[in-house]
Amino acid sequence: MHEMALMGDILQLVERDAASREINQIEKIELVVGDLSNALPDALEMAFTVFRARGIGRLSSNAQLIILKEHAKAKCTVCAHEYEPEARLTICPECQLPSGRLIAGETFKVQSYEGS
Amino acid sequence: MKVLLEEEVLTDNNLSAKFNRDLFQTSKTLVINLMSSPGAGKTTLLEKTVAALGEEFRIGVIEGDLATEKDADRIRALGAKAVQINTNGGCHLDARMVAKVLPEFDFEEIDLLFIENVGNLVCPSGYDLGQHHKVAVLSVPEGNDKIPKYPVMFRRTEMVILNKVDLLPYLDFDVQMAIEDLKGINPESKLLQVSARTEDGLDEWFAWIRAAYKQIEAQ
Numbered sequence: 001m002h003e004m005a006l007m008g009d010i011l012q013l014v015e016r017d018a019a020s021r022e023i024n025q026i027e028k029i030e031l032v033v034g035d036l037s038n039a040l041p042d043a044l045e046m047a048f049t050v051f052r053a054r055g056i057g058r059l060s061s062n063a064q065l066i067i068l069k070e071h072a073k074a075k076c077t078v079c080a081h082e083y084e085p086e087a088r089l090t091i092c093p094e095c096q097l098p099s100g101r102l103i104a105g106e107t108f109k110v111q112s113y114e115g116s
Numbered sequence: 117m118k119v120l121l122e123e124e125v126l127t128d129n130n131l132s133a134k135f136n137r138d139l140f141q142t143s144k145t146l147v148i149n150l151m152s153s154p155g156a157g158k159t160t161l162l163e164k165t166v167a168a169l170g171e172e173f174r175i176g177v178i179e180g181d182l183a184t185e186k187d188a189d190r191i192r193a194l195g196a197k198a199v200q201i202n203t204n205g206g207c208h209l210d211a212r213m214v215a216k217v218l219p220e221f222d223f224e225e226i227d228l229l230f231i232e233n234v235g236n237l238v239c240p241s242g243y244d245l246g247q248h249h250k251v252a253v254l255s256v257p258e259g260n261d262k263i264p265k266y267p268v269m270f271r272r273t274e275m276v277i278l279n280k281v282d283l284l285p286y287l288d289f290d291v292q293m294a295i296e297d298l299k300g301i302n303p304e305s306k307l308l309q310v311s312a313r314t315e316d317g318l319d320e321w322f323a324w325i326r327a328a329y330k331q332i333e334a335q
Contacts, residue, residue: 114118
């Protein structure tokens with residue numbers, strides 16, 4: 001459960017940028033969270049609610065958190081097959097070699113925010 | 117107005133990690149971040165490592181725990197410098213916490229620094245501390261299913277020390293399955309079988325440390 005800490009980092013990034021643009025009310029934050037980023041969307045939502053209720057920084061009292069999930073995707077470096085990885089994620093389901101590499105699913109970033 | 121930020125959430129952590137890494141590089145200190153579940157045997161492994169390599173290398177240890185100085189005291193008892201970080205409930209170490217205690221070490225006087233992370237197979241995996249190597253410790257009583265269950269940890273570490281192999285005859289741990297799972301999740305990683313208690317297999321771990329240190333020295 002490190003989502004409280006992560007949400008603290010997210011709000012700090014947004015806060016810093018908002019200050020530089022003289023944006024005083026943050027209404028919406030959009031995140032991209034990969035399946036394999038080790039951050040749980042539900043726990044992030046909960047952490048966001050806690051910070052919002054505390055009236056931290058420029059966060060408006062009805063600010064919204066939007067989470068765009070990035071599903072894990074792998075591509076085989078031998079046969080170029082693209083697949084949704086399972087537990088043994090480097091094993092290509094086509095050629096059975098451990099030659100798959102993740103091409104999506106590890107992203108964890110603040111995409112954008114809205115404010116005035 | 118809408119602002120397109122597209123910034124990594126861990127940007128600030130990664131900046132601190134870079135600061136740490138630069139310091140480790142300049143002083144040619146080999147830094148290893150050890151991660152595992154609670155009770156896998158990280159501290160016992162470090163005790164045996166300090167006891168065996170203490171004459172060859174000057175060793176420092178950073179201990180991460182929610183509370184108490186118990187682990188740091190175990191290392192200090194062997195004569196090595198140990199600094200305890202208490203996260204007060206936090207489930208991982210981040211680069212800023214590590215940066216804060218670095219002034220307590222004299223890096224001209226340290227060849228090896230071990231960072232024992234908070235016992236947890238999830239959260240510590242995401243944080244770069246500026247280390248040269250990330251190593252996971254897994255112990256036989258935890259079961260071989262931990263590798264596929266916590267893929268992020270095993271993807272982001274370059275070696276798994278399978279500890280407590282002296283218990284293999286009494287438990288259902290399937291070593292072959294663990295090796296196959298690890299290969300499927302991270303083909304570059306390898307599994308080292310040890311028992312920190314009986315000291316079986318530790319020579320291979322020590323050899324790995326010596327080789328890693330030579331690399332840092334040569335840079």
